[in-house]
Amino acid sequence: MAPATLQKVIVVYGATGTQGTAITLSLLQSKQNFIVRALTRKPESEKAQKLSALGAEVFKADGFNDDEMKAALENAWGFWLNTHHHDPAVTDPEGPTDEDLGRRLATLAAEAGVKVFIYSTCESPAQITNAKAPVPGMDAKSRVELFARSIPSFDAVIGAWPAWYFENFLDPEYAQAFGGFPLYPDVEGYLTFTSPRIGGQGTVQTVSVADDFGEMVHAMFLDPETWAGCTVPCMSDSFSYEDMVEAFMEVTGEKARYIPMDSYRDFPTHGSTILEELQDVYRYMQSAHGWFFGKPDDVATCQRLKDKARLDKGVAPQRVITMKEYFAKHYGGK
Numbered sequence: 001m002a003p004a005t006l007q008k009v010i011v012v013y014g015a016t017g018t019q020g021t022a023i024t025l026s027l028l029q030s031k032q033n034f035i036v037r038a039l040t041r042k043p044e045s046e047k048a049q050k051l052s053a054l055g056a057e058v059f060k061a062d063g064f065n066d067d068e069m070k071a072a073l074e075n076a077w078g079f080w081l082n083t084h085h086h087d088p089a090v091t092d093p094e095g096p097t098d099e100d101l102g103r104r105l106a107t108l109a110a111e112a113g114v115k116v117f118i119y120s121t122c123e124s125p126a127q128i129t130n131a132k133a134p135v136p137g138m139d140a141k142s143r144v145e146l147f148a149r150s151i152p153s154f155d156a157v158i159g160a161w162p163a164w165y166f167e168n169f170l171d172p173e174y175a176q177a178f179g180g181f182p183l184y185p186d187v188e189g190y191l192t193f194t195s196p197r198i199g200g201q202g203t204v205q206t207v208s209v210a211d212d213f214g215e216m217v218h219a220m221f222l223d224p225e226t227w228a229g230c231t232v233p234c235m236s237d238s239f240s241y242e243d244m245v246e247a248f249m250e251v252t253g254e255k256a257r258y259i260p261m262d263s264y265r266d267f268p269t270h271g272s273t274i275l276e277e278l279q280d281v282y283r284y285m286q287s288a289h290g291w292f293f294g295k296p297d298d299v300a301t302c303q304r305l306k307d308k309a310r311l312d313k314g315v316a317p318q319r320v321i322t323m324k325e326y327f328a329k330h331y332g333g334k
């Protein structure tokens with residue numbers, strides 16, 4: 001009798017989160033017979049249960065608990081790691097940082113024998129701008145990726161760098177932080193988006209995590225030797241805020257407008273670490289020709305990744321989503 005093919009186990013950290021869910025859902029449709037081990041601290045949650053129903057091996061593990069993580073990583077071939085650097089667990093000045101957590105989990109993965117390590121990352125704004133515009137949380141993720149690359153037992157270390165999420169445009173908190181668009185009209189009846197300017201050509205690189213990013217990361221697991229040592233910018237579309245409100249009006253018939261701020265310092269932060277970081281991100285983009293990835297857009301590579309994943313799933317090819325299509329999908333029926 002022929003020996004059964006050994007199934008590769010891919011562990012997805014943060015599987016109930018925005019990035020982790022998209023990656024888990026795409027990998028579950030792979031024809032490669034992967035075992036997708038979805039990590040969560042709350043296996044009984046609705047999101048975890050949905051993944052379980054679709055075939056994921058839901059596994060309880062807290063990233064700060066070494067024993068749980070060692071058990072979670074047992075027999076794993078691949079490991080997707082995305083830690084949330086605004087999580088209160090890593091923002092306490094007395095406690096571990098997001099960088100500490102990332103380094104620890106990369107080390108545990110190597111010790112467990114993981115071969116392919118894919119990390120949700122970014123390149124360092126401090127390096128890209130010659131220290132003119134650091135973004136500490138992003139700079140730290142870049143250091144974790146470099147640390148992982150220095151671990152010799154990994155066959156491939158790949159950085160997947162998500163652009164600004166399209167999903168932010170569905171989030172009431174983001175809408176409020178940016179003047180109300182696309183959810184709350186202002187006193188004059190406009191859906192107003194207000195922000196500092198992007199810099200350069202004034203276009204913002206954006207990715208739909210659910211539509212595209214999950215498939216892009218799926219494709220990296222299919223072909224890790226091609227992407228080993230790379231930090232891959234992941235985006236679906238890039239557009240100006242002026243074009244964005246215009247497209248939203250066309251799709252919905254509602255009144256929308258963009259009001260630029262004079263300086264990145266004018267962006268209100270309300271004491272939130274996320275909004276404080278956004279000030280830094282706008283300063284960074286203004287210092288980097290408006291290029292979030294520190295270089296011109298490369299949608300072709302993103303499309304190539306998406307095509308590869310969809311071929312593996314046996315579903316029809318699809319273009320990475322455009323801003324207008326995204327608004328039509330989520331707001332078109334309003």
Ligand SMILES: NC(=O)c1ccc[n+]([C@@H]2O[C@H](COP(=O)([O-])OP(=O)(O)OC[C@H]3O[C@@H](n4cnc5c(N)ncnc54)[C@H](OP(=O)(O)O)[C@@H]3O)[C@@H](O)[C@H]2O)c1
Pocket residue numbers: 013014015016017018019020039040041042045061062063064082083084085086087089162163164165168
């Ligand atoms: N918003 C944007 O435009 C954007 C763009 C690029 C990058 N990012 C970055 O993306 C990151 C956030 O990713 P996301 O949006 O996927 O986050 P998310 O939706 O908040 O998901 C985070 C997941 O991590 C899990 N988790 C949290 N603490 C954990 C712990 N101690 N141990 C194990 N699991 C834990 C949670 O799962 P359980 O509760 O089930 O355990 C949760 O599902 C941030 O660093 C952010 O800066 C965001």
